[in-house]
Amino acid sequence: MNHDSYPDAYIREILDSCRVIAMVGASANTVRPSYFVLKYMLEKGYRVIPVNPGQAGKDILGQRVYASLSDIPEPIDMVDIFRASEAADGIVDEALALEPRPKVIWMQLSVRNDEAAAKAEAAGLKVVMNRCPKIEYGRLSGEIAWAGVNRRTVSSKRPVLSGGGFQRLGLGKGRTSN
Template sequence: MTIKEILEKYRKVAVIGFSDNPSRDSHSIALYLKKYGFTVYGVNPKLGGKIVEGINCYKTLAEIPDEVEIIDIFRLPIAVLPIVREAMKLNYKPPVIWTQFGIINDDARKLALENGFEYVENRCILVEHSKIK
């Protein structure tokens, strides 16, 4: 599946590492996605239970009461493998795992692909969406 197809088909995004700080990329990109009609959920243990600029926040992926379709990761590369493992334990299978610029983890990519996830790595979802909007 191409990036264009992913962004046209899937509209529910969990932003892992979401921040309530407007100067952080995870914050501004989440708001961008919301502006363009995506349903966005923030995932950050410190923000669980809060609503930040209209974005409902949760401590973990498993707490989100909806079936997300894209897991967009704004964390250090070392944190990606545990996130893939967490996605594998959900009661449903999110179709796409996406890591932002500079976030590369070979083991996480391999595990995700072996388990049938689409995997987009080292790409900014805002930049990619702006190419097709």
């Protein structure tokens, strides 16, 4: 995978197929980006499990926090890394030791570790780096257009409302975007 530029279909397939996300570095501070992403992905119907040793045993947005990936008592589809790039190596090692293994390693905006990515890809996992799942979900659903953001795509298809709401758009599973 070219980690400088991801095809929309690659990101869409990941967001479509993953339901359980472990978020390493999730913050309880309501103005931190990791809290935003946690809240947004929960609203979009994902199960998001916070991982943060300092908050272990407490709840963030009603979700029990674990100290490490290996403490999570259920299978996870995706590990979202909200930590410094150097920390990604160890987190990928932890993820690869899980049984069953997650399918995706996602590193947040500004987080990039090519060695860790190569290791995960060699083990058959998909990797995304230096991207935010909230921004990508907002871009592919069309919601982020309300904020004047350039989605770098055009479409003559009607956006799909999600969750029975009117100010929430979804990915429209099973449809092509263009």
